[in-house]
Amino acid sequence: MSKGSPVGSQRVVSPAGTLPQAADRLDPNPEIADDEVRVGVERLNLDAASFRQLSTAHGGDGAAVRAAVLDIVERRGKMHNPVTGSGGMLIGTVEAVGPDSPLGLAVGDKIATLVSLTLTPLTITDGLARWDGRSEQVPAAGHAILFGRSIAAVLPSDLPEHLALAVLDVCGAPALVRRVLHRRGPGATVAVIGAAGKSGSLSLAAARDTGAKATLGLVRDEIEAAQLRRLGHADHIVVADATDPLAVARKVDAALDGRGADVTVVCVDAPGCEHGAILATADGGTIVFFSMATSFPAAALGAEGLAADVEMLIGNGYVPGHAAYALALVQGDPRLKELFIGRVGAHEQPAETEEH
Numbered sequence: 001m002s003k004g005s006p007v008g009s010q011r012v013v014s015p016a017g018t019l020p021q022a023a024d025r026l027d028p029n030p031e032i033a034d035d036e037v038r039v040g041v042e043r044l045n046l047d048a049a050s051f052r053q054l055s056t057a058h059g060g061d062g063a064a065v066r067a068a069v070l071d072i073v074e075r076r077g078k079m080h081n082p083v084t085g086s087g088g089m090l091i092g093t094v095e096a097v098g099p100d101s102p103l104g105l106a107v108g109d110k111i112a113t114l115v116s117l118t119l120t121p122l123t124i125t126d127g128l129a130r131w132d133g134r135s136e137q138v139p140a141a142g143h144a145i146l147f148g149r150s151i152a153a154v155l156p157s158d159l160p161e162h163l164a165l166a167v168l169d170v171c172g173a174p175a176l177v178r179r180v181l182h183r184r185g186p187g188a189t190v191a192v193i194g195a196a197g198k199s200g201s202l203s204l205a206a207a208r209d210t211g212a213k214a215t216l217g218l219v220r221d222e223i224e225a226a227q228l229r230r231l232g233h234a235d236h237i238v239v240a241d242a243t244d245p246l247a248v249a250r251k252v253d254a255a256l257d258g259r260g261a262d263v264t265v266v267c268v269d270a271p272g273c274e275h276g277a278i279l280a281t282a283d284g285g286t287i288v289f290f291s292m293a294t295s296f297p298a299a300a301l302g303a304e305g306l307a308a309d310v311e312m313l314i315g316n317g318y319v320p321g322h323a324a325y326a327l328a329l330v331q332g333d334p335r336l337k338e339l340f341i342g343r344v345g346a347h348e349q350p351a352e353t354e355e356h
């Protein structure tokens with residue numbers, strides 16, 4: 001057994017000298033270094049922006065989407081969508097633990113990885129035969145490798161696995177919202193763009209939980225508006241196309257009496273939401289770009305071009321305590337749980353009844 005680097009650089013095939021996330025190709029060899037962990041893969045959760053891009057590119061043809069995912073994993077040794085640059089995460093069972101692994105995992109633990117698939121060495125062995133290519137959650141067999149600096153959570157026993165996976169995939173969002181609100185102090189107004197989605201609804205729940213003065217949810221259509229009303233965490237609900245900046249600004253302004261939000265969280269899984277978010281945010285406010293479809297030049301140059309004095313945060317998927325906080329929000333809120341169940345697909349069977 002060889003000595004690994006905690007950041008996994010021994011797994012980089014090309015280009016030499018990059019870290020695994022930036023690499024074109026990783027080596028998913030199942031033999032682990034002394035600080036690595038090998039996980040038997042059971043289910044992938046594709047990042048929403050990645051799945052949307054693949055589905056759109058292939059006209060919703062599930063077989064073509066499945067072939068595209070297999071091709072990416074085969075070519076790159078990881079599920080790293082070259083167009084969106086995003087990945088997702090996975091659940092599986094720990095198969096082997098190197099003697100120097102600091103992750104505290106044991107063989108047989110059922111875990112979710114909390115580091116992106118864009119840096120996780122991965123091999124698929126079943127051709128994704130149990131997946132129809134039409135949902136973000138992908139039943140899969142194969143193995144993945146975790147490094148010394150990876151993060152993983154042992155799955156809670158009181159949530160179906162597919163639900164826990166969906167929550168953990170976006171668990172950085174509510175933790176970041178809570179952190180931003182704590183830093184700003186009481187009295188902040190929070191607008192969530194894409195509020196009926198997974199990260200959006202969790203962000204709204206976190207804003208409520210952290211004592212935001214007022215919350216606004218922007219959603220795509222009346223169906224999502226009804227879902228948000230049922231959730232009960234948005235004081236204001238507006239329907240608009242998040243990629244139409246003038247419409248977003250007009251509707252948010254009307255709802256917030258022209259003041260703009262103190263904190264805006266972008267949770268839409270499609271590109272083009274930067275300028276609407278900037279216009280919706282008050283001077284001195286903060287924008288959290290959680291979405292992986294965010295363009296850094298569009299955000300930075302857009303804010304400059306609008307002379308907008310806003311702080312802009314990239315939604316780092318890791319905030320200490322993020323997994324426990326997101327799971328607690330869902331476990332303590334039946335309506336949030338219901339919204340998640342609706343999104344991850346009623347056709348998905350709870351993991352307890354699945355064959356793996």
Ligand code: NAP
Pocket residue numbers: 047048049050086169170172193194195196197198199200218219220224240241242243267268269270289290291292293315316317318343
């Ligand atoms: P999601 O559950 O699919 O939610 C996205 C929401 O945005 C959906 O309700 C969607 O509506 C809505 N939407 C799409 N286009 C819209 C438009 N033009 N106007 C208004 N609403 C629109 O996605 P998610 O899992 O929360 O992920 C959201 C984003 O977070 C993705 O870009 C994902 O890549 C990113 N992400 C980031 C991290 C990180 O670490 N920063 C981690 C995981 C995910 P429909 O359902 O009707 O399309």
